[in-house]
Amino acid sequence: MLPRAHPRLLVPLLALALVGALTGCSLFDRDKPGTPQAQPSGGAVGGQPQLEIPATVAAGQVSLIQRLGEDGPLRTLSVERNGAWQCNDCAGDGVTSRGTLAPELTERLQVLLANPALADETDQARRYRTTCIDALTSSLITSTGLITSQDCPGEERTPVAGEILLLLTQATPAEVQG
Incomplete structure (x- = not known):
């Protein structure tokens, strides 16, 4: 019998896998010559600050990471429990936007994030794999x-996560999913 993984380690590992999937780089190609290497979070590459991607969030918080294709800019949106949000590069112009969700949207978001069905929609529960190019x-x-x-x-x-995504993309500058 295999030892069971610690749940606290699961989210950072999933976030790392997401970063690899979104950048189009495989974790297993690192030793090949010419393979791009990941830069540490918060550093600078070519004078541009590196985007910090959250590995975990607390209950009642959510982060949205979006990328169009393998070469598109990486947009991040973080929403706090109180509805305050910050969006990095949402319009593709490198600008950070901030705002607050309307109270009824904040309340709806909290209800959705607390929905027990959300656990069945995680990548791990669904064994999700990205399949489309661009x-x-x-x-x-x-x-x-x-x-x-x-x-x-x-x-x-996914019903619950799909509703969260729709709420976030309609209430902030994050791009709407078709």
Whole structure:
């Protein structure tokens, strides 16, 4: 019998896998010559500050990471329990936007994030694999786990996470998923 993984380690490992999937780099290709190497979080590459991707979030918080195709800019949106949000590069112009969700949206978001069905929609529970090329990939990081979806034909929508994604994209500058 294999030892059971610690749940606290699961979210950072899933976030690391997401970063690899979104950048198009495999964790197993690092030793090959010419393979791009990941830069440490918060550093600078070519004078540009590196984007910090949250590995975990607390209950009631959510982060959305989006990328169009393998070469598109990486957009991140983080929403606090009180509805305050910050979006990095949402318009693709490198600008950080901030705001606060309306009270009724904040309340609706909290209800959705507390829904027990969300646990069945995580990438791990669904054994999710990205399948489309050049599609908009949206990943929600919740306290329950990572939930990824792609805007491509035949992609099955997760009910609770899909509603969270729609709420976030309609209430902030994050891109709407088709």
